[in-house]
Amino acid sequence: MEILLLLIYSGIVWLVFFKYKWLPWNTFTQAVSFIIPIVSISILILFLNIVAPSSHDVRVMNYNVEVVPAVTGLVTEVPVEPNQHVKKGDVLYRIDPEPFQLKVNNLQARIPMLEAKLISAKAYDKELEDQIEAASSNISMIDAQLDLAAKRLEQTRELALSGAGSKFDYEQAEANLKNLQAQRAAAQSEKSQYIQRISAVASDGELSEIAQARADLEQAKAELEEAKWKLEQTVYRAPADGRVVNLQLRPGAMAVQFPIKPVMTFIEDEQWVTALFEQNEIRYVEAGQEAEIALKTYPNRIIKCEVEHIVWANAQGQLTASGRLPDTQETGFEEGRFAVRLKLSEEEKGLFLAPGAVGQGAIYTDHGGPIHLVRKVIIRVGTKMDWLVLKLH
Incomplete structure (x- = not known):
């Protein structure tokens, strides 16, 4: 554009000074003729670069998406070609799903067994609760007998001291009280044993049967979800519309779950x-x-x-985070x-x-x-x- 403007300007100068000679071609007009285009074009370019x-x-x-397998397995199908345009959701490659399907089947068969184990543990837990309740009732009954035996002992003692009663009756009442106290201690011990069995954590730190069964079931369910997810990852689909380049994968190759080794690049x-x-x-x-x-x-x-x-x-x-203070020394800055x-x-x-x-x-x-x-x-x-x-x- 600048050359075009110079050519037009040169034509005007030729017409004015040489063809029609409207103005004389002297030192002054020569200087002006050269200064005008330089200044004008410079000003034009300066304003042009702004507006x-x-x-x-x-x-x-x-x-660019570097395609890295989420699971490791044998590639069975690569239905795309290099530089082929694909739509979002189209299959780019498949990995042999058999090992992953077997894992899913194994966990699906294991879960009903763990559920049955949990039900059995809950039934055992209910049985222990019933036994604790029965032991509590037995202790309450013994406590009532203890109150009565204590009163009977006090009565026979007073009668024996006054001579109105026999010493044998007093000793018999005292023996009955001690017997009931022993029965209560045995019942309390039995209740404590039931409570220890039903508690979530035993004295040795291991989970109780019901808690262990619940934990095993939840772990199996989590493993099943992970196995299903891995099974889904055996089929890799295009994340968006685009093209496959740098395709290195072929059927029979081993797709390895390694971040720095992509099998293809998706544009x-x-x-x-x-x-x-x-x-x-x-x-x-x-x-x-x-x-x-x-x-x-x-x-x-x-x-x-x-x-x-x-x-x-x-x-x-950008200021990179580090343990050092930023270097403020002036260097070759561009x-x-x-x-x-x-x-x-x-x-x-x-x-x-x-x-x-x-x-x-x-x-x-x-x-x-x-x-x-x-x-x-x-x-x-x-x-x-x-x-x-x-x-x-």
Whole structure:
């Protein structure tokens, strides 16, 4: 664009000074003729970079998912090919489900046995409760007899001291009281034994029978849910619409659950189109403004876009957590750029953008509308140059 303006200006100078000779071609007019285009184009470019900032670093990026098996097993089927487009939920590979199904079957058969064991333990627990209740009733009955025996002992003692009763009766009452006291101690001991058996934790720290049965059942249920989940993971489905690249998996291979060894890479269709700008270029950039990009994969084509948002962060604004204080010593500092995310206009929605495609672009702010045309011409001239393949072999 600058060259075009210079050519037009040169034509005007030729007409004024040489063809029609409206003005003399002397030192003064020569100096003025050279200063005017330099100053004018410099001012134009300065304002253009503010009201219609451009970027020569436009990138197309996609989300990448490194596919790592959640379980380890023998691969039986890989129904996709490299670079094949798939829909969300399509099967990417299958692992032999037989070992995982056997685990599920084993746990499903084990759970009814543990449930029966728990029912038996609960019945035993109920029996112990009944025995405790019976022992408590027996102790209450013995306590009533003890009260009566104590009164009888006191009466026979008074009668024996006064001579109205026999000493034998007093000794017999005393023996009956001691006998009842022994019976109560035995009944209390029996009740304590029942209580110890029914308690959740025995004296040796091990769970009681009912608590152990309940714990075994809950553990088996948890293991069954885990086994079912692992069985589901033998079929890996596409997490979104996209393409499979870097496909290394084949039937007969062993898929290993190892985070740093993915079996394929999945490229989602969702894309980021970003343009990187210097920090003082985006002062007037706002969401919703018009933008244009020109990618090298589409020479001589202008792709209409719209500003979605500015990513107000870069790596230089990150302070890494560590035990050391930040180093404030001045070093070779280079100003970081900010990314502006763009979205394609409605008429460009169906256009395929290759992940990794690069190019140039510009944003047209709400200021300086008349000179936006200059930026549009520059972008269009630049994309025509993408037809050239500049290499010697």
